Structures are given as C-alpha cells and as structure tokens.
Amino acid sequence: MIIESGHFVLILSLLMAFLQSTVPMIGVHLRNNQLMAIAAPAAIIQFVLILGSFLALTYAYVVSDFSVINVTSNSHTAKPLLYKVSGVWGNHEGSMLLWALILSGYGAAIALFGGNLTPTLKVRVLGVQAMLGVGILAFILFTSNPFLRVFPAPENGSGLNPLLQDPGLAFHPPLLYLGYVGLSLTFSFAVAALIEGRVDAAWARWVRPWTLAAWGFLTGGIVLGSWWAYYELGWGGWWFWDPVENASFMPWLAATALLHSSIVSEKRDSLKSWTIFLAIVAFGLSLLGTFLVRSGVITSVHAFASDPTRGVFILLLLVVTIGGAFLLFAWRGPSLKTDGIFHPVSREGGLILNNFILTIAAASILLGTLYPLFVDVLELGKVSVGAPYFESVFVPMMIPMIVVMGIAPFLRWKRGDFNKTTNKLKVVGVISLIGGCFVWLIVDRSSALSSLGIALSIWLFSATFVELTSRIKLFQVPLKDSMRSIIRQPRASWGMTFAHMGLAIAVAGITASSTWKVESIQVMKFGDQVKVAGYTYTLKEVRKVQGPNYIATRGIFSVKKGDNFNVTLKPEKREYQTRTMVTTEAAIYSTFFGDLYAVVGDRDENSGGYITRIYFNPLVPWMWAGAILMVLGAAISLTDRRHRVGAPARNANIGTSQVIVK
Amino acid sequence: MKNRQKRFSFIGLGFLLIAGAAALVLSAFEDNIVFFHSPTEIVNKFRAQKLKPAQRLRVGGLVEKGSVTKVSDGATNRFKVTDLNNSIIVEFRGILPDLFREGQGIVAEGFYQNNIFNATDVLAKHDETYMPPEVAEALKKSGQWKPQ
Numbered sequence: 001m002i003i004e005s006g007h008f009v010l011i012l013s014l015l016m017a018f019l020q021s022t023v024p025m026i027g028v029h030l031r032n033n034q035l036m037a038i039a040a041p042a043a044i045i046q047f048v049l050i051l052g053s054f055l056a057l058t059y060a061y062v063v064s065d066f067s068v069i070n071v072t073s074n075s076h077t078a079k080p081l082l083y084k085v086s087g088v089w090g091n092h093e094g095s096m097l098l099w100a101l102i103l104s105g106y107g108a109a110i111a112l113f114g115g116n117l118t119p120t121l122k123v124r125v126l127g128v129q130a131m132l133g134v135g136i137l138a139f140i141l142f143t144s145n146p147f148l149r150v151f152p153a154p155e156n157g158s159g160l161n162p163l164l165q166d167p168g169l170a171f172h173p174p175l176l177y178l179g180y181v182g183l184s185l186t187f188s189f190a191v192a193a194l195i196e197g198r199v200d201a202a203w204a205r206w207v208r209p210w211t212l213a214a215w216g217f218l219t220g221g222i223v224l225g226s227w228w229a230y231y232e233l234g235w236g237g238w239w240f241w242d243p244v245e246n247a248s249f250m251p252w253l254a255a256t257a258l259l260h261s262s263i264v265s266e267k268r269d270s271l272k273s274w275t276i277f278l279a280i281v282a283f284g285l286s287l288l289g290t291f292l293v294r295s296g297v298i299t300s301v302h303a304f305a306s307d308p309t310r311g312v313f314i315l316l317l318l319v320v321t322i323g324g325a326f327l328l329f330a331w332r333g334p335s336l337k338t339d340g341i342f343h344p345v346s347r348e349g350g351l352i353l354n355n356f357i358l359t360i361a362a363a364s365i366l367l368g369t370l371y372p373l374f375v376d377v378l379e380l381g382k383v384s385v386g387a388p389y390f391e392s393v394f395v396p397m398m399i400p401m402i403v404v405m406g407i408a409p410f411l412r413w414k415r416g417d418f419n420k421t422t423n424k425l426k427v428v429g430v431i432s433l434i435g436g437c438f439v440w441l442i443v444d445r446s447s448a449l450s451s452l453g454i455a456l457s458i459w460l461f462s463a464t465f466v467e468l469t470s471r472i473k474l475f476q477v478p479l480k481d482s483m484r485s486i487i488r489q490p491r492a493s494w495g496m497t498f499a500h501m502g503l504a505i506a507v508a509g510i511t512a513s514s515t516w517k518v519e520s521i522q523v524m525k526f527g528d529q530v531k532v533a534g535y536t537y538t539l540k541e542v543r544k545v546q547g548p549n550y551i552a553t554r555g556i557f558s559v560k561k562g563d564n565f566n567v568t569l570k571p572e573k574r575e576y577q578t579r580t581m582v583t584t585e586a587a588i589y590s591t592f593f594g595d596l597y598a599v600v601g602d603r604d605e606n607s608g609g610y611i612t613r614i615y616f617n618p619l620v621p622w623m624w625a626g627a628i629l630m631v632l633g634a635a636i637s638l639t640d641r642r643h644r645v646g647a648p649a650r651n652a653n654i655g656t657s658q659v660i661v662k
Numbered sequence: 663m664k665n666r667q668k669r670f671s672f673i674g675l676g677f678l679l680i681a682g683a684a685a686l687v688l689s690a691f692e693d694n695i696v697f698f699h700s701p702t703e704i705v706n707k708f709r710a711q712k713l714k715p716a717q718r719l720r721v722g723g724l725v726e727k728g729s730v731t732k733v734s735d736g737a738t739n740r741f742k743v744t745d746l747n748n749s750i751i752v753e754f755r756g757i758l759p760d761l762f763r764e765g766q767g768i769v770a771e772g773f774y775q776n777n778i779f780n781a782t783d784v785l786a787k788h789d790e791t792y793m794p795p796e797v798a799e800a801l802k803k804s805g806q807w808k809p810q
C-alpha cells in the first residue's frame with residue numbers, strides 16, 4: 001500500500017510541477033496576482049509530495065520489501081541498516097528520485113525564503129525550476145520507475161554492490177547531488193532574469209549565496225568520492241581522470257568561475273551577461289554529467305548497467321534545457337547593459353582572468369572527455385583519452401591561475417595599484433622561490449614541475465596570509481586594534497581566506513603525492529620484511545575474519561621506523577556472500593608527511609606467500625585538509641549576513657514582499 | 663587607457679589564453695590518444711608489422727577460462743584475453759582489480775611486445791552485470807556477440 005502511495009504521489013508531483021511551471025508564468029504575463037500566487041505553495045507541495053515518495057521507497061528498503069524490483073536487485077536482508085538506507089540512492093532509479101527531491105527542495109527553499117525577491121522574478125525562478133522538475137519527474141516515471149513490482153516476490157534480494165557498502169560512498173551521492181542540482185537554482189535565476197530582461201546587483205546578490213552553497217556541496221561530494229576511491233579501490237591513487245570524475249569536475253570548475261564572476265556582478269554591477277552565461281553552462285555541465293554517468297556511452301570504471309532509452313531521454317532533456325536557455329540568451333543577452341568600467345589591473349581584471357582560465361580549463365577537459373565519443377560516431381576507431389592528456393593540459397593552465405590568485409585579492413576594485421601590490425608581495429615571491437629551489441636541490445632534481453608546484457603552494461598560502469594581515473593592518477597599528485579588526489572582518493572575506501589557503505595546502509598535497517609516491521609490489525611470507533620510504537613492514541600473519549555479510553582475509557603488518565614508531569596495519573580483502581564479489585580494503589595510517597598504505601592480495605600457490613602492495617603517499621592528508629578548509633570557507637562565507645539581506649529590500653520593510661506589480 | 667583600449671586588452675588576453683590552451687590541447691592529443699584494439703586486430707597488425715613496440719594500446723575482451731596463472735616472481739599475473747576467435751597473452755604485475763574474474767570482460771592498457779601484452783592498467787567494472795562497450799565491440803567484430 002505504501003509503495004503504491006509513493007508511486008501515486010510521484011505522479012501527483014509531476015502534475016504539480018506542470019501546474020507550477022505554467023499557470024504562474026501565465027499569471028506574470030497577464031499581471032494577474034492570483035495566478036502568480038500559486039507558484040510558492042505549489043513549489044512547497046511539490047517538494048512534500050516528492051519527499052513522501054522518497055520516504056515510501058526508503059521504507060521499502062528498510063523493511064526489505066522484495067516485491068519491489070528495485071529493492072530486490074539492490075538490497076538484501078543481511079545488510080546493515082545504514083546501507084539499506086543508502087541503497088535507496090545506490091542505484092539508478094533511486095538516485096534519480098533523490099535528484100528530483102533535491103531539485104524540488106531548492107525550489108521550496110526559494111518559495112519559503114525568497115520573500116525579498118521581486119515578486120515577478122520569484123515567480124519566474126520557481127516557474128523555470130518547475131520546468132526542470134517536469135523533465136526529471138517525467139524521466140523517472142517513464143523510464144526509471146523505482147516503484148515497479150514483481151510477482152511473486154523473491155525470498156531475498158541480490159544485495160547492494162559491495163563496493164558501495166561504505167560510509168564514504170553512502171554520503172557521496174547526496175552531497176554531490178546537492179551540488180549538481182544546486183546549480184539548477186542559479187540556472188533558473190539566469191533564465192528568469194533573461195525572461196525578465198533585467199539583471200541588477202540585487203539579482204547577483206541572490207545568485208551568489210546559492211552558487212556558494214552549491215559549490216560547497218559539490219566540493220565536499222567530489223572530495224568524498226575521491227577519498228573513497230583512495231582507500232577502497234586499493235590503487236593508492238585518488239584521481240584517475242575518468243570520464244565520470246571529469247563529469248563532476250567540469251561543473252565544479254564552471255561553478256568556481258560563476259562564484260567569482262557573481263561577485264563582480266554584485267559589487268560592481270558588471271560582467272552580467274557573462275555571469276548569466278556561466279550559470280547556464282554550469283548547470284548544462286551538470287546535466288551532461290548525469291547523461292554521461294547514466295547512459296554509459298563512454299567507457300568508464302564507474303559505468304553502471306545502462307539502458308539506451310534513458311540516455312536518449314536525458315540527452316533530449318539536455319538539448320531542450322540548455323539549447324532553450326542559450327537561444328534565450330542569444331535573444332535577450334545583448335540587451336543586458338554593463339555599466340562598470342575598470343582598468344585591466346584591478347580586482348575585476350583579476351577575476352576576469354581567473355574566469356578565462358577556469359572556463360578554458362573546463363572546455364579542454366570537456367574536449368578530452370567527449371573526444372572518444374566523436375571519434376566513435378565518425379567511425380574512426382575506438383580511442384581513449386587518459387590521465388596523461390588531462391595532466392599535460394590542465395596542470396600548465398593552473399600555473400598562471402595560482403599566480404594571479406595570490407595577486408588579485410590585493411588589487412582594489414576599478415583600478416588597482418600594481419606597484420604597491422608587487423611591493424607587498426616581494427617577500428612572498430622570494431620565499432616561494434627559495435622554497436621551490438630547496439625542493440629542487442634537496443628533495444628531487446628530476447622534476448622541475450613539482451618544485452614549481454611546491455613553490456606555487458607556498459606563494460598562494462603566504463600571499464593569502466599577507467593579504468589577511470594587510471587587511472587588519474597587522475604591525476601598522478597597535479596589536480589590540482588589529483585583533484579587534486580581525487573579529488570585524490566580514491565573514492565572506494574569511495571565506496575567501498580559508499578557501500584560498502585550503503587550495504594552497506591541497507596543491508602541495510597533489511604535487512607531492514603525484515610525484516614522490518613510493519610503490520612496492522611483492523610476494524610476502526609470514527615474517528618477511530619490506531622497506532618502503534624508510535618504514536619497515538613485516539607481515540605477521542593473515543587470518544580469516546567473519547564480517548556482517550562478508551568473510552575477510554585480513555593481513556596484519558607491523559610497521560616500524562627507528563625505535564619510537566610502531567604501528568599495525570590491517571588491510572582486508574572481503575568476499576561478500578550475496579554477490580560473490582570481492583572488495584579491497586586498504587589499511588592506511590596517516591602521518592604529517594604522508595600516508596602509509598598497505599593492501600593485501602591473493603595467495604600465491606607456489607610459494608605460499610601473499611601478494612602485497614605497499615605505498616608511501618606523501619602529503620595526501622594535506623589534500624584532504626585543504627579540501628576541508630575550502631568547504632569550511634564556503635560555509636563561513638554563507639553565514640555572512642550580507643548574503644541574506646536582499647539588496648532591494650535593504651531599506652524597505654522586508655516583511656512586505658507581496659508588492660503589487662507595477 | 664581609453665575604454666576601447668581596455669576592452670581590447672581583455673579581448674587580446676582572452677585570445678592569447680585560448681591560443682595557448684589550443685596549443686596545449688593539440689600537442690597533448692598527439693601524444694596521449696590511446697587506440698583500442700580487439701585481440702584479433704592486435705594479432706593481425708603485429709603479423710603485418712604495423713605495431714610500434716612503444717605504442718600504447720588498449721585491448722578488450724573476455725578473460726579466457728582457465729588461463730589465469732602467475733609468473734615465477736609470484737606478483738605478476740598472466741592470463742589470456744580473447745574475442746573468442748583469437749587470444750593474446752597479457753601480463754600484469756600487481757593486484758588485479760576486485761572484479762577481475764575468468765570469463766569476465768576486461769580492458770587492459772599497455773604495450774605489445776614479443777607476443778605479450780604488458781599491461782600497466784587493467785580495468786574491470788564496478789558492477790558485475792556490466793559489459794564494457796569496448797569488449798562488446800571486440801566480440802561483435804569477431805562475430806561472437808550474443809546479446810542477452
């Protein structure tokens with residue numbers, strides 16, 4: 001009964017979305033307040049309906065109702081509760097339902113908290129958001145219905161893919177979707193503004209926090225996925241430039257660009273059509289990502305069993321949504337006047353340069369990701385574009401970007417003083433140079449690029465730090481005054497400081513872990529020793545361990561260095577009973593300078609030993625720490641009061657938003 | 663600077679960046695595109711001496727049943743990849759992916775030298791019901807494709 005209700009309310013939500021996308025829009029056109037007033041409650045009802053549907057599916061998973069096909073093929077009674085729940089979105093149908101839930105959730109958020117938006121803009125944003133809802137809900141109901149029944153119901157299900165039974169991956173999809181789908185809201189804002197034909201600072205003031213929120217979630221989601229790949233797949237790597245990873249990385253780059261251009265639009269009333277363009281592109285890349293993951297057109301380690309009709313449907317959705325938005329942009333875009341005039345050497349100039357680089361980087365990743373598809377369609381053979389392409393294209397582009405990231409925050413709006421800035425950064429430049437030379441001379445002479453990477457990391461970190469100290473006038477005024485002004489710094493500035501420092505730390509981690517990784521593969525018998533990066537690993541024993549729904553082969557390593565360092569690493573190879581599938585659980589011990597990383601493999605029948613793979617991954621913890629700082633930066637910035645106060649309502653009474661349209 | 667000069671300086675910079683990026687992309691494409699082959703194609707091309715030893719390749723197919731063994735160092739796996747007409751020997755040092763199994767479709771990337779494919783990467787899928795499109799392609803070419 002609950003299942004049928006879930007199915008039924010999902011159909012109702014489609015009708016509600018259709019209503020929300022049409023009637024209020026006609027209302028705006030006719031200047032009819034009654035019709036317009038439908039938008040907000042419709043958005044909330046739509047969200048509640050989808051939530052009900054989602055809870056119904058969750059219920060089916062929790063009680064293991066195997067008469068539902070979706071539950072049968074993705075769940076099992078012998079699964080811990082957490083994975084029964086995460087199993088809801090661990091499959092295609094359920095994850096699309098989560099997509100729709102989050103989409104309508106953002107719509108409901110605008111309906112509830114968008115009080116100080118201009119009424120017409122609010123209705124139009126909700127209208128566009130609902131159009132997206134219609135598309136995705138129709139997609140779910142017609143091609144990927146999670147509520148289909150099977151009769152007779154099987155005794156038990158086939159279980160969730162064991163690789164997905166992991167706390168990191170349980171929360172990876174919801175976070176990623178909060179980010180992906182969060183960009184739908186900036187898209188709706190952009191399209192609504194194009195329909196309205198008006199983009200002002202107030203509009204940008206609204207777009208900024210939502211972009212920031214989406215960006216924060218997207219960053220968190222990508223990092224969680226990367227972290228999972230790092231400890232679960234046992235390859236010792238954390239990023240493989242796989243098409244599906246790129247699918248999440250491209251919207252991230254676009255969202256980063258959008259985040260920065262919306263600052264210019266808000267503060268300087270400039271770059272408006274560019275911001276709109278980016279908002280469309282960012283969401284377009286999110287949809288493209290969904291298409292790539294869900295259609296299986298490109299070979300990827302992440303590819304799941306796929307169905308061509310679904311691919312065609314999403315492609316159609318992509319073409320209609322993004323094509324429509326671009327047509328509207330081509331038609332209405334030129335009428336968006338830009339007023340702000342500025343010198344190339346100014347904060348605007350720096351932000352534009354950053355936008356150029358981020359966009360070009362996203363475009364070249366897009367090219368590499370889709371290239372195999374083009375070649376295949378033109379029947380020129382099957383090719384793959386792997387990590388070497390992306391590294392040799394992406395890394396050089398990031399060099400000028402990080403250099404500019406150090407300088408631009410010092411420049412003032414409109415016209416910056418280049419000489420004054422270079423004076424302030426002289427010391428920072430020298431320190432970075434010394435750092436780079438140190439790495440080149442002492443650590444590793446074979447790779448100039450990694451010395452440059454470390455130098456850039458030092459550059460960005462110290463430049464950001466100096467920028468903070470010059471903002472609070474450290475050592476120029478009494479220390480007490482500096483401390484007082486450190487408290488008064490706007491939260492948004494803190495956000496920038498945190499995020500930029502986070503990136504600096506992450507750059508050091510990325511550089512070190514990709515250049516100075518030490519890897520050792522060997523067969524080890526009990527008592528055998530291996531020395532990796534100064535640490536001595538001894539294989540003590542290998543034993544079988546019974547888990548909740550698997551049997552693990554657990555290797556026990558004792559790791560020693562000098563007299564004081566002694567830890568035990570326990571990597572596992574787990575064999576899941578329900579799916580006869582094996583997963584690798586790497587054992588990781590993090591130190592300040594890097595991760596000790598051990599994997600145990602199969603038994604070698606000839607020698608009686610076990611294949612082991614041992615890594616030293618330098619500075620990997622820095623990467624995670626840097627990423628956490630970036631997300632933290634977004635969170636701190638979001639608490640800035642200035643983001644929450646709508647510009648047009650700043651002086652007016654915020655409560656009275658039901659202004660009649662002139 | 664006049665406004666027009668300012669605008670031109672941005673446009674100029676934009677073009678410069680795009681040109682730089684295009685140069686990077688083109689040179690990267692030239693060096694880093696990896697072509698996919700079926701086992702039959704590799705065998706034929708190798709016989710016709712059309713394969714350079716240093717050329718990076720991808721091969722896809724099914725892991726031949728009963729072919730998985732270890733080389734004497736204990737850490738190198740040796741197995742055959744087949745499109746059901748021809749098969750080639752693949753060697754891979756290290757721990758095979760979790761979903762690697764006999765009869766399963768895999769994609770290997772590496773170099774073909776002395777009748778042995780030295781794989782640097784072996785890809786199997788996250789999902790056991792999934793057949794990589796490249797493997798399907800190899801089976802279609804050899805005429806052994808049986809859709810379920």
